[in-house]
Amino acid sequence: MNVVETAIPGVLIVEPDVFDDGRGSxxxxxxxxxxxxxGVVAPFVQDNFSRSLQGVLRGLHFQSPKLQGKLVTVLSGRVLDVAVDIRVGSPTFGQHRWNDPALDIHWGCDAPKLSARDADGRTLAELEAWLPRYLPA
Structure with missing residues (x-):
């Protein structure tokens, strides 16, 4: 497998090895x-599958106070998966709400399809009191 580190410590892009033969892959x-x-020791406690149409934006999600790892697998097509460091005090805090001007994420579509919950989501500044605090290692 190929592992790519990102600008946010702990966020990795893991590209698995794919084995093809006459039966498939x-x-x-x-x-x-x-x-x-x-270095990934986060317990994966839930496994989900979703199928999205082009232009769908599923929102930015976090768990607090009990953090959990996320593993995103793309079966077909492409996905823009955005990770944002929400640990207050972290050197990468705030780096990459779907249209929060403080985050300035360019989604690649002019009219994303959103759930009502995601469309009405709070900005990072509005959520800051509930966010986890950064604890240097």
Whole structure:
């Protein structure tokens, strides 16, 4: 597997090895020992599947106070998956609400399809009191 570090510590792009043969293809999307070897020890407690039409924006999600790891797998097509560091005090705080001017994320579509909940989401500044605090290692 190929691992790409991002500007936000702890956020990785993991490109799994894909094995093709006459029957089709196979890839491991998660394997605990291999992920631990690259520093990913977050327990994955939930597995979801969604299918989105072009232009759909599913929103930025976080869990507080109990953080959880996220593993995003794209089966077909393309996805723009955005990670934002919301740990107050972190050197990368605020780096990459769907249209929050403080985040200035360019989504690549003029009229995204949003759920009512995501369209009415709060800005980063409005959420700051509930966000986790950065604890340097």
């Amino acid at each position: 196979f890839m491991e999307t998660f394997q605990a020992v291999r992920y631990a070897a690259i």
